[in-house]
Amino acid sequence: MPIGQTSALMALRDPDIRLMLRVRDDDSDAFSELVERFQHRLVGVMHHIVGSSEEAEDLAQEVFLRVYRTRKKYTPKAKFSTWLFTIANNLALNALRDRQRRPVLPLVVRDSGPLGPRPTETIAPARDEPPAHGLQQQELADVIRRALDGLSERQRVAIVLNKFEDMNYADIADVMDLTTKAVKSLLSRARAKLREALQGYIYMDAAPPESVDD
Amino acid sequence: MSDEPLPPDDIEPPADPFEADLVAYLDGELDDAAARRVEIRLATDPAARQKAAALKKTFDLLDYLPRPEPSADFTTRTIDKIPALKTGPMPTVRSGSQPVPISAVSSSVPVALASGMLARPLVIPRPWVWAAGLLAVVGLLAGYFAAAALRSHPAAREASPDELPLSDRRLVEYLPLYAVADDIEFVQKLAEADYFGDEPSVSFDATPKVPAVDPDKPSGPAFEALAKSFQSLPPARQQAVRELDKQLHAQPPAARDRLVRVLEAYAAWLDRLPEAERRRVLAAATPELRLGVIRELREQQWIDSLPATQRARLTGLSSARKAELIGQWKRAEAERRDEWEDVRRNADAIAANLVPWPFDSEPMRKAVVEFMRVTFQTDEPKKCRLTANELDRHTAALAAAEKNGGWAWYAYGRETFTIARKYEYLLLPEPADPKLRYDDFSDLPSSYTARINPVLRKKLVPHAGKWPDFALELHDELRSVKGGGGPLPPLGPARVSDFQDPVRTFWEKELSPKLSPQERGMLRMQENRWPEYPREFMRLARQHDLSVPGVTLPGSPRTWDRTYGGSRGPAGRQ
Numbered sequence: 061m062p063i064g065q066t067s068a069l070m071a072l073r074d075p076d077i078r079l080m081l082r083v084r085d086d087d088s089d090a091f092s093e094l095v096e097r098f099q100h101r102l103v104g105v106m107h108h109i110v111g112s113s114e115e116a117e118d119l120a121q122e123v124f125l126r127v128y129r130t131r132k133k134y135t136p137k138a139k140f141s142t143w144l145f146t147i148a149n150n151l152a153l154n155a156l157r158d159r160q161r162r163p164v165l166p167l168v169v170r171d172s173g174p175l176g177p178r179p180t181e182t183i184a185p186a187r188d189e190p191p192a193h194g195l196q197q198q199e200l201a202d203v204i205r206r207a208l209d210g211l212s213e214r215q216r217v218a219i220v221l222n223k224f225e226d227m228n229y230a231d232i233a234d235v236m237d238l239t240t241k242a243v244k245s246l247l248s249r250a251r252a253k254l255r256e257a258l259q260g261y262i263y264m265d266a267a268p269p270e271s272v273d274d
Numbered sequence: 275m276s277d278e279p280l281p282p283d284d285i286e287p288p289a290d291p292f293e294a295d296l297v298a299y300l301d302g303e304l305d306d307a308a309a310r311r312v313e314i315r316l317a318t319d320p321a322a323r324q325k326a327a328a329l330k331k332t333f334d335l336l337d338y339l340p341r342p343e344p345s346a347d348f349t350t351r352t353i354d355k356i357p358a359l360k361t362g363p364m365p366t367v368r369s370g371s372q373p374v375p376i377s378a379v380s381s382s383v384p385v386a387l388a389s390g391m392l393a394r395p396l397v398i399p400r401p402w403v404w405a406a407g408l409l410a411v412v413g414l415l416a417g418y419f420a421a422a423a424l425r426s427h428p429a430a431r432e433a434s435p436d437e438l439p440l441s442d443r444r445l446v447e448y449l450p451l452y453a454v455a456d457d458i459e460f461v462q463k464l465a466e467a468d469y470f471g472d473e474p475s476v477s478f479d480a481t482p483k484v485p486a487v488d489p490d491k492p493s494g495p496a497f498e499a500l501a502k503s504f505q506s507l508p509p510a511r512q513q514a515v516r517e518l519d520k521q522l523h524a525q526p527p528a529a530r531d532r533l534v535r536v537l538e539a540y541a542a543w544l545d546r547l548p549e550a551e552r553r554r555v556l557a558a559a560t561p562e563l564r565l566g567v568i569r570e571l572r573e574q575q576w577i578d579s580l581p582a583t584q585r586a587r588l589t590g591l592s593s594a595r596k597a598e599l600i601g602q603w604k605r606a607e608a609e610r611r612d613e614w615e616d617v618r619r620n621a622d623a624i625a626a627n628l629v630p631w632p633f634d635s636e637p638m639r640k641a642v643v644e645f646m647r648v649t650f651q652t653d654e655p656k657k658c659r660l661t662a663n664e665l666d667r668h669t670a671a672l673a674a675a676e677k678n679g680g681w682a683w684y685a686y687g688r689e690t691f692t693i694a695r696k697y698e699y700l701l702l703p704e705p706a707d708p709k710l711r712y713d714d715f716s717d718l719p720s721s722y723t724a725r726i727n728p729v730l731r732k733k734l735v736p737h738a739g740k741w742p743d744f745a746l747e748l749h750d751e752l753r754s755v756k757g758g759g760g761p762l763p764p765l766g767p768a769r770v771s772d773f774q775d776p777v778r779t780f781w782e783k784e785l786s787p788k789l790s791p792q793e794r795g796m797l798r799m800q801e802n803r804w805p806e807y808p809r810e811f812m813r814l815a816r817q818h819d820l821s822v823p824g825v826t827l828p829g830s831p832r833t834w835d836r837t838y839g840g841s842r843g844p845a846g847r848q
Contacts, residue, residue, distance in 0.1 A: 075542070088359045095349045103344040113342045120344070121352050128356055200338050208339075222301065223336050228581050229303050244303070248294035255325075255332045262331035 076140035084131045095124050098141075101225065102148060108220040109152045111205060119155055123148045138234060145225065145235045149217055156213045200261065207257035215250035222247060296326055300333070302581045309583065337617075442504070445519040449500045451537040454544050456561040457514060458521040461533050463565055469572065470539040547571070573600075620684065627680035630687055631837055632829040639683075641828040643672065646690055648824070649701065659700070659740075664693060684838075691838035694827050701825050702742050702808040703777045705767040712748075712765045713741040719763050725752060742766055746805060764804035770811075776823040785811075788818045 079097070082090030102123055106116035126147050137143075208216055214236065221227045221235060229243045236243070255262075292315065298304050299312040315322050345351070353359050445452060455461050465471045504512065522530055544552055551571055558564035577585060577600065584603070588596050623630060632638035646668065651657040658665055668689050675686040694701070705711050712718055715726070715738065726734070730751055737744040745765040752762065767773050770781050789797070793814055800807040815822050819832045827834055 091356075091359065092349060092353055095352050099344045099348050099352075103348070104341050107342045108339060116342065117344060117348065121348070121355065124352050125355055200335075201340055204335055204339055208336075219336075223333065229298070229301070230582075244294055244298050247301070248290075248297045251297045251329050251333065252290070252293055254336075255328050258332050258335055259328065262328055262335060 074136070074140055077136045080127075080131075080134055080140050081136070083128070084134045091128060094127070098124075098144060101141075102144070105145070105148065105220055105224055106152060108208065108224060109216055110155060111209060115155065119148070119151050122151055126151075139231070141225075142231055142234050145221065145227075146237075149221075149235050152217060153213055203261060204258065207254055210257055211250050211253055215246055215253070218243060218246045219250045219254070292322070293325065293329075296322070297329060300326065300330055302584050305583050306587050306589075309587065442501075442516075444523075445515055446497065446501045446504050448519060448534075449504055449515070451534065451541050452515045452518055453503075454541050454556070455518060455537060456564065457518055458533075460561045460565070461518070461522070461537060463561075464540050464568075465533055465536040469565075469568065470536045470543070576604075616684075616688070620681075624681050624684075629680055630684045631833060633675070633683035633687065638828060642687075642690060645824070645828055646672075646693070650693065650697070659697060660693060668693065688838045690827060691834055700742060700746070701812075702805055703767060703773045703811065703822065703825050704741070705772050706774045706778075707772070710764075710767055710772060711741050713744045714738050718748075721762055722748065722752075722765075742805065749805065764802055764807075766804040766808065768800075768802050768804040768807040774824075777825070780815075780820075780823050781811075784820055785815055785818065788820075789814060793817075 076097075079090055079094055083094055099120060102120040103113075103116050106119045106123075107113055110116055110119065123144065127144065134143075208219070211219065217236065218232055221232050222229075227235070229240045229247070232238075232247075233240045233243045238246070292312075295304060295308060295312050299309055304312065316326060455464075463469065504515070507515070522533055525533065544555060547555070555564060555567050555571070558567050577588065580603075588599065591599065617624065620630070628634070632642060646652055650659050650668075652660065652665060652668060655665070660668065668686075671686040671689040675683040709717070715723070715731070715734070718726075726748075730748075733751060734744060734747055737747045742765075749765055770778060773781070786794075797807070797810050797814060800810045812822060812825065815826070816831050819830050821828055821831060
């Protein structure tokens with residue numbers, strides 16, 4: 061398939077697009093290289109969204125397979141990573157919704173299910189009773205994981221893309237098919253919820269800046 | 275794209291519009307006017323400041339989440355799911371085996387070139403002819419890149435032209451990279467972090483930063499075209515390319531690979547530049563001017579890569595204010611890189627919550643804490659040398675380390691290291707004789723008092739009562755006066771015998787036995803000169819990795835640099 065002028069210009073600017081164009085042209089080495097290049101980011105993002113390594117790998121694999129299956133339809137329109145994470149976003153949200161529709165016992169038992177205590181109740185019983193300062197890294201990670209699980213699916217995706225993919229609001233809006241204004245609201249609610257859930261843990265390494273009542 | 279309606283509460287206007295603005299502000303997503311509104315509110319509202327700090331801290335906490343690696347066979351398993359690819363050979367891919375956290379990979383582009391770099395003499399006799407040769411090859415290079423982007427990998431390599439000497443085959447293969455470089459010195463300059471050097475925080479990762487050049491060597495028509503292009507270069511330029519190839523391949527393998535990565539990144543960058551800008555780079559008359567143009571373009575690209583709202587803050591500013599703001603942002607970015615590097619280097623120790631060196635030994639822990647207390651008088655706020663912020667940070671880090679133990683000592687170690695390095699110029703051995711401790715006007719020898727005019731007195735007043743601050747200020751001021759009226763007596767200890775006991779013992783037992791005759795000679799030359807003598811003394815101690823008691827942080831200086839210096843270590847030393 062000949063590359064149009066716009067595509068050619070974009071391809072020259074973005075090495076990832078160049079690679080994807082090789083995938084489109086059935087260069088099998090290019091597909092392996094693409095998988096190798098993006099697997100860490102995709103598995104990482106998926107893990108933060110779904111909370112399970114195994115499921116994250118399965119989903120990341122499915123993203124790559126979709127890339128391959130739809131390769132002939134690929135036309136460079138934006139950054140390649142935006143396109144890739146759009147597919148990832150769709151798959152992740154579907155997986156989370158499927159999970160809600162067909163609740164199953166998770167392999168790793170967590171108490172963050174819909175009937176379990178709310179994250180704010182389990183994590184920070186009261187502002188006056190901050191958790192022990194000797195909290196171990198793993199325990200802290202578990203607490204943060206539960207706080208993340210306490211977000212809505214979209215909030216979680218937006219936070220993960222913002223934090224771990226360093227995406228700006230416009231790119232998140234592209235990936236999630238929202239307006240940047242909606243992304244701003246989404247992230248604001250998500251950050252407020254995280255703040256509430258983790259308030260007992262944020263000054264473990266230092267005193268709060270000022271003592272002011274909220 | 276979504277097949278379900280959005281939960282309305284997610285994207286409806288937030289209950290607290292200020293909090294939404296605050297979050298967007300912290301993310302660098304507000305336009306200038308909105309950002310200013312938030313800043314004004316923050317300046318006047320302690321509750322808002324507390325909320326901002328809490329939001330930021332919460333976001334930072336997410337860094338504690340584990341970052342899982344894909345399984346080692348992830349690629350193979352994925353490829354195997356596609357029947358058409360299943361039996362295909364696995365390529366040699368150039369991605370690193372270790373993931374790079376996205377936020378650790380900076381979008382930063384380099385900062386200013388040190389002025390000393392531009393002092394190399396002009397060695398290119400015919401720059402324009404040279405540039406024309408480069409342009410011809412670069413034209414071909416662009417074609418080569420474009421072709422590489424479109425074609426499948428060739429099944430077999432075709433033969434090269436027979437007439438080409440075997441020794442030139444390699445340099446023809448590398449020509450797309452050599453064509454855009456002047457010489458090995460130019461490449462080495464490009465390898466600095468400010469240009470196309472490896473990101474310091476991912477320096478362990480041998481992956482080329484920009485995989486623009488096809489990993490396969492050019493073959494068939496591509497090779498022939500490159501060979502022809504090489505042969506059409508002027509003989510002097512051909513010789514320069516040969517020389518570059520020779521010098522590059524004379525490097526140790528790791529250094530050679532690093533420089534090749536730099537050349538790849540540079541060639542790919544050049545390839546993507548608009549035509550007019552590419553010509554500006556290539557047509558520069560000297561390597562130094564070329565570096566200047568590259569620096570200018572990289573700087574502009576760095577600005578262009580900033581979020582729109584951040585970029586908008588630059589519009590309408592005076593060039594001085596603009597440069598100041600850009601400098602601030604770059605420094606903040608460098609700090610983030612350093613923090614990442616710390617975390618990356620110490621990931622295992624952090625995970626195991628180990629106590630870092632030197633705090634893993636009780637006597638050393640006490641020695642460091644005592645050193646900071648005595649040297650900087652941290653428990654006497656009025657006499658303390660540190661700024662209020664530094665003192666607060668130091669006190670908080672010490673309290674947190676003592677309370678939490680484990681890796682919390684690292685933050686304290688970094689704080690002490692940063693402070694000790696900042697005030698290094700003041701850390702000089704004290705005199706045994708209090709008379710040599712000049713810290714006020716009343717004690718000065720008459721040869722000095724005679725030279726102190728009202729202007730100088732005014733400058734010295736803020737330093738009165740502090741040693742060696744007062745003496746150093748006086749020394750520096752009088753040194754800058756031309757024809758100062760003959761030699762002056764030293765304002766501090768300027769011989770080993772002038773130092774206090776612990777430093778004299780250190781000299782006899784530790785430093786002196788290690789010095790070469792030349793080093794002793796250099797030290798002797800500075801006798802009776804202050805602060806030159808103690809500075810030379812300190813330099814020699816550091817050179818031999820020795821800590822001077824009561825003057826430098828206890829423990830090996832190199833281990834301090836290695837443990838707490840990161841990219842701010844010895845290389846960044848003033």
